[in-house]
Amino acid sequence: MNAHATPRASIERLLGDFTPDFDFRPAMPIPPAEYAERMRKLKREAVSAGHDAVVVHCDTVGWFHAAHAYLRYLCDWMREGVLIIPMDEGKEPVLLSFFTQSVILPPGGEPVGVDRILQIGAVGREYADIPGDSGQKTVEATVNLLTDIGAGRGSIGFIGDKRSTAFRAALTAAMPGAKFTDQHGILDRMQRARSPAEIAVIRSAAQLISVATQAAYHVARPGVTDYEIYAAFTMAQMARGGETGDGYQIGANEWGTHCGKPYGRVMRKGDLANLYVSNVTYQGYTAQTARMIAFGELTARQELVLDACTRGVKAAEKLIRPGTLMRDLNNAAFAPYVEAGLLKDPEARSIPYIWSTGADGGPREIPRQYIPDADYEAQGRRLMHVYPATFGPHNPNLGHSVGMAGGQNAFNISSHNYDKLEEGMVFVLHTQWLEPMSAGCNVGDMYLVTADGFENLSRHTPLETHRVAA
Helix, strand or coil: CCCCCCCCEEEEEEEECCCHHHHHHCCCCCHHHHHHHHHHHHHHHHCCCCCEEEEEEEEECCEEEEEECCCHHHCCCCCEEEEEEEECCCCCCCCECCCCCCCCCCCCCCCCCCEEEECCCCCCCHHHHEEECCCHHHHHHHHHHHHHHHCCCCEEECCCHHHHHHHHHHHHHHHHCCEEEHHHHHHHCCHHHHHHHHHHHHHHHHHHHHHHHHCCCHCCCCCCEHHHHHHHHHHHHHCCCCCCCCCCCCCCCCCCCCCCCCCEECCCCCCCEEEEEEEEECCEEEEEEEEEECCCCCCHHHHHHHHHHHHHHHHHCCCCCCCEEEEHHHHHHHHHHHHHCCCCCCCCCCCCCCCCCCCCCCCCCCEEHHHHCCCHHHHCCCCEECCCCCCCCCCCCEEEEEECCCCCCCCCCCCCCCCCCCCCCEEEEEEEEEEEEEEEEEEEEEEEECCCCEEECCCCCCCCCCCECC
């Protein structure tokens, strides 16, 4: 039996009687007044740094995504663009956009607080039989606008990501009299703790994960494929306002050690599935959790790993409150690993992890070995390598901040982070452990730090492994 050869009941029928066991509460969008306050804070820091203007550049990545979240944070623009922000009072920001061929029309909405938008246009011989380069035209338009506001020879703060490197280099070359400095740290600092309106949106994103996870549980049974479990998750969250269907992974086999995209695995007795939800997005804000599904009885080693990981999250949870060191959260979570004999200590520098380098700091060889997998072989392929290459957690830390889709982590929760928790911080705590062809687990909850403790934003589905009779 395999997913490509056997007629199957539709996922719509499997989900036909599904209803989540709690009410999803969609939050209202962030109010315009909050975007105005963000712009005020940005301009205040830029003025203090002596800048005459700030340029925010965002390009596109595959599948019609923006490269980062800075533009959406400042004005709720969810596609590519260059936002030029003058520091002089009375001069309004200008947005340049529509300079790639990967356009989405109409856009996701209006740029909040920005009245003037200039469409650069996608050109080129192959695309439009028009000479020219849209990237160069964007640079030229940016130079002209900066010159018009008197910043042609001034100090300019630049905000972007690694995909902005070529644009910034071209802009610098075209304006030899201006001085450019990186200022993305301003927006990173502003997002360290979240506002009440942001928290409401993030809470809705977390609820979408819980609805979707319950849908995945609803269809999970022997004979169902990883495609169908993944589809149930996708359908349930996107039907309620989720923005993307590619921000999560599913690992499914007899060891619980693979984590990736579905490939047609037919779930069997003794299998483990991992729903690693690294991003469900609602109104630009994300949530993250991880859950395990067991199909029938597991091995003693698998149960030990599942237990250590689950106890780790719960041990860290007890410490969440303003003033707690992030290091202490990390070390509390890894204490059950030490008790179970998985680790010697919780220090990041000494923890083995599956993506680590070789012992000499160089590349690590992925072991080559034939791994029987009937469902994969039914597609004309064979598994010829053992993943992961070594044992341990995914990474040598406990978790990280959660905020906007495409945004960078404001902080990691690790043994070497001596920062203190603050009210309004939002983060995920996920404990992970993988042993090649033996055992694996990845479970985690998402938390908001409150004035006197915490709120578990993913509380609508238990952290414990979901058990399916087989």
